[in-house]
Amino acid sequence: MARASTAPRGDAPAAGWPGVGAALAGRLAKLDIRSPRDLLLHLPLRYEDETRLTPIAAARAGFPAQVEGEVTSCEVTLRPRRQLVARIRDDSGTLVARWLHFYPSQQKLLAPGRRVRLFGEVRGGFFGDEMVHPRVHPVAEGEALPEALTPVYPTTAGLGQATLRRLIDQALKSEPLDDWLPEAVRRRLDLPGFADALRLLHHPPPEVPASVLEDRQHPAWRRIKFEELLAQQISLRRAYLARRAKTAPVLAGSGRLAQALLAGLPFALTGAQRRVVAEIGADLAQPHPMQRLLMGDVGSGKTIVAALAMLQAVDAGYQAALMAPTEILAEQHWQKLSAWLAPLGVEVAWLAGSRGKRAREAELARLASGEVPLAVGTHALIEDPVALPRLGLAVVDEQHRFGVRQRLALREKGAAGTLSPHLLMMSATPIPRTLAMSHYADLDVSVLDELPPGRTPVLTKLVSDARREEVVARVRDGCLAGRQAYWVCPLIEESEALQLQTAQDTYATLCEALPELRIGLVHGRLKPAEKSATMAAFAAGELHLLVATTVIEVGVDVPNASLMVIEHAERFGLAQLHQLRGRVGRGSAESVCILLYAQPLSQTGRARLKVIFENADGFAIAREDLRIRGPGEFVGARQSGLPLLRYADLEVDADLLEAARALGETLLRDEPQAAAALMARWLGGREGLLRA
Numbered sequence: 001m002a003r004a005s006t007a008p009r010g011d012a013p014a015a016g017w018p019g020v021g022a023a024l025a026g027r028l029a030k031l032d033i034r035s036p037r038d039l040l041l042h043l044p045l046r047y048e049d050e051t052r053l054t055p056i057a058a059a060r061a062g063f064p065a066q067v068e069g070e071v072t073s074c075e076v077t078l079r080p081r082r083q084l085v086a087r088i089r090d091d092s093g094t095l096v097a098r099w100l101h102f103y104p105s106q107q108k109l110l111a112p113g114r115r116v117r118l119f120g121e122v123r124g125g126f127f128g129d130e131m132v133h134p135r136v137h138p139v140a141e142g143e144a145l146p147e148a149l150t151p152v153y154p155t156t157a158g159l160g161q162a163t164l165r166r167l168i169d170q171a172l173k174s175e176p177l178d179d180w181l182p183e184a185v186r187r188r189l190d191l192p193g194f195a196d197a198l199r200l201l202h203h204p205p206p207e208v209p210a211s212v213l214e215d216r217q218h219p220a221w222r223r224i225k226f227e228e229l230l231a232q233q234i235s236l237r238r239a240y241l242a243r244r245a246k247t248a249p250v251l252a253g254s255g256r257l258a259q260a261l262l263a264g265l266p267f268a269l270t271g272a273q274r275r276v277v278a279e280i281g282a283d284l285a286q287p288h289p290m291q292r293l294l295m296g297d298v299g300s301g302k303t304i305v306a307a308l309a310m311l312q313a314v315d316a317g318y319q320a321a322l323m324a325p326t327e328i329l330a331e332q333h334w335q336k337l338s339a340w341l342a343p344l345g346v347e348v349a350w351l352a353g354s355r356g357k358r359a360r361e362a363e364l365a366r367l368a369s370g371e372v373p374l375a376v377g378t379h380a381l382i383e384d385p386v387a388l389p390r391l392g393l394a395v396v397d398e399q400h401r402f403g404v405r406q407r408l409a410l411r412e413k414g415a416a417g418t419l420s421p422h423l424l425m426m427s428a429t430p431i432p433r434t435l436a437m438s439h440y441a442d443l444d445v446s447v448l449d450e451l452p453p454g455r456t457p458v459l460t461k462l463v464s465d466a467r468r469e470e471v472v473a474r475v476r477d478g479c480l481a482g483r484q485a486y487w488v489c490p491l492i493e494e495s496e497a498l499q500l501q502t503a504q505d506t507y508a509t510l511c512e513a514l515p516e517l518r519i520g521l522v523h524g525r526l527k528p529a530e531k532s533a534t535m536a537a538f539a540a541g542e543l544h545l546l547v548a549t550t551v552i553e554v555g556v557d558v559p560n561a562s563l564m565v566i567e568h569a570e571r572f573g574l575a576q577l578h579q580l581r582g583r584v585g586r587g588s589a590e591s592v593c594i595l596l597y598a599q600p601l602s603q604t605g606r607a608r609l610k611v612i613f614e615n616a617d618g619f620a621i622a623r624e625d626l627r628i629r630g631p632g633e634f635v636g637a638r639q640s641g642l643p644l645l646r647y648a649d650l651e652v653d654a655d656l657l658e659a660a661r662a663l664g665e666t667l668l669r670d671e672p673q674a675a676a677a678l679m680a681r682w683l684g685g686r687e688g689l690l691r692a
């Protein structure tokens with residue numbers, strides 16, 4: 001017996017649905033529509049009101065309108081250019097419609113004497129009021145107006161609204177629209193059922209005006225956004241629990257090494273550092289892998305926290321490794337750790353691409369035998385021959401600069417045994433709370449929200465490029481008075497070669513203008529040994545001025561440097577400016593950061609400079625950054641492999657996020673089937689790679 005319905009369900013690939021060939025399937029895939037289920041959640045961007053007719057005489061320029069009338073003429077004219085011009089008449093007047101691109105079939109549709117509806121924006125034209133490229137709908141005898149608003153969907157080249165509507169309507173009929181939300185939650189948040197919400201958004205009833213739907217606060221929209229957030233929470237939480245179910249080494253030693261390190265430091269930990277060290281310490285003593293993100297503003301003192309965690313591993317008889325994204329940063333960490341730990345008899349291996357083969361091999365052998373307990377390096381650490389047989393803790397600095405696979409790879413260095421190492425990720429880019437709750441729901445988060453005492457806030461100045469000479473003079477005076485300064489060269493995203501050229505030119509100009517100063521240059525193309533020699537000379541106070549590209553953006557810590565000039569500051573992102581500025585203000589001298597900008601400023605350029613000028617706190621800057629750039633760009637979610645939110649807005653829908661987080665945990669625990677169904681509905685097979 002033939003099946004009653006041939007409509008595809010669930011995950012059936014689009015090619016092969018009724019009326020969908022390979023070309024259409026390809027276009028649907030561009031919209032991320034790979035199953036009928038995806039069609040359901042492809043929601044309108046906006047609506048058009050075709051439920052009413054406007055008399056031609058009442059149509060106002062600048063507004064969309066729908067008119068109905070009889071075609072009185074239709075012809076192709078060649079002047080001023082080839083176009084199709086039709087005239088439509090109703091009882092109140094006549095309107096001209098023009099199409100610059102048209103098909104012969106359109107001319108037939110507009111044959112004189114036919115009745116048509118035109119939908120489009122009216123504007124004042126040469127012949128009076130006209131519509132350019134209106135949509136044409138031939139009216140059949142006695143045909144009524146549609147009762148509902150017409151949805152307009154996001155689409156792609158070659159895929160018309162009518163096709164999308166047809167496919168979506170088909171899916172609305174064939175797909176199950178089960179509701180997985182507990183009744184009590186729906187009532188508390190005042191949310192409609194899933195099926196009702198979806199139907200309303202795809203086919204709003206006549207009494208709901210478009211404006212009410214378009215701001216996306218209608219209960220139907222809130223229902224959809226809540227589901228989306230819930231699915232995200234469930235998937236991240238599930239990944240968290242899966243990793244947590246593994247066994248990790250229990251890093252509970254005597255605490256002797258940590259105490260010895262603290263006793264030898266010239267400073268006491270801040271309250272925030274003590275709290276965070278305790279949070280991490282407690283995690284490391286558990287038999288499950290820690291998955292913690294440590295967020296701290298620039299200069300908040302993350303390195304010592306990492307060092308104490310690594311010592312806890314060593315104390316318990318394990319190894320620890322720290323990976324940093326740039327060689328400058330990794331080397332600096334290595335130097336700092338070595339200086340702190342050598343007196344305790346703890347050795348630190350140093351692995352970077354630039355180290356000679358023999359030096360690396362020797363280090364590798366000592367790590368592999370377990371003789372050296374700690375390793376610091378760049379991604380050289382995750383390259384093949386590196387073996388850390390007793391890896392108990394992996395620390396990843398500036399974690400967002402690494403891809404998912406790289407972070408995963410570091411942890412796997414210790415996977416020779418059956419134990420999974422603990423993972424500590426660090427970030428100097430604070431993440432606003434709602435974003436952390438959402439995109440980082442699979443991590444525990446620790447925050448260093450206190451700067452070490454004795455820092456003087458950095459004075460930020462905005463100076464037009466036209467006053468460059470004055471700035472150069474200021475650098476001269478400052479340096480001759482014993483300060484050190486950075487001069488950051490413009491960022492040129494389009495061309496690395498041009499960026500290098502600019503850095504060299506800037507260096508040459510400054511050397512000429514400031515013959516009395518000792519000046520160094522660092523950029524990404526220098527040989528690592530040259531780079532590190534220049535950095536070391538600057539750190540030792542042998543150079544007054546360091547001309548640099550953004551290679552110094554993260555982590556560089558030279559407390560005597562108290563003046564920074566950033567050229568073409570308007571080209572940098574907010575997080576970048578904040579990081580760069582964080583290189584000064586690390587000692588007790590008053591620090592100044594001069595942001596040189598070129599006129600005219602673009603609107604975003606101006607907005608960014610204003611934010612950086614007005615704010616010193618990384619969290620406040622991050623909130624503004626999120627507002628300006630949106631979450632996708634902000635967390636680098638595309639690289640991170642995490643699914644992005646399509647509908648929910650973390651700021652506007654913060655209440656839904658809180659509720660989704662709580663419910664996500666409950667569903668996973670008590671109703672795993674509902675949790676799985678929600679994930680399948682929203683993420684299909686595309687949960688993406690989750691974090692290491």
Ligand SMILES: Nc1ncnc2c1ncn2[C@@H]1O[C@H](COP(=O)(O)OP(=O)(O)OP(=O)(O)O)[C@@H](O)[C@H]1O
Pocket residue numbers: 267268269270273296297298299300301302303304428452453554555556557559582586
């Ligand atoms: N409690 C403290 N008291 C005084 N100085 C401290 C304290 N903790 C750290 N420091 C010092 O503050 C400086 C900044 O610390 P660190 O380099 O660890 O910052 P960070 O959080 O890594 O910042 P960034 O991300 O900007 O590099 C270092 O010179 C460090 O020795």
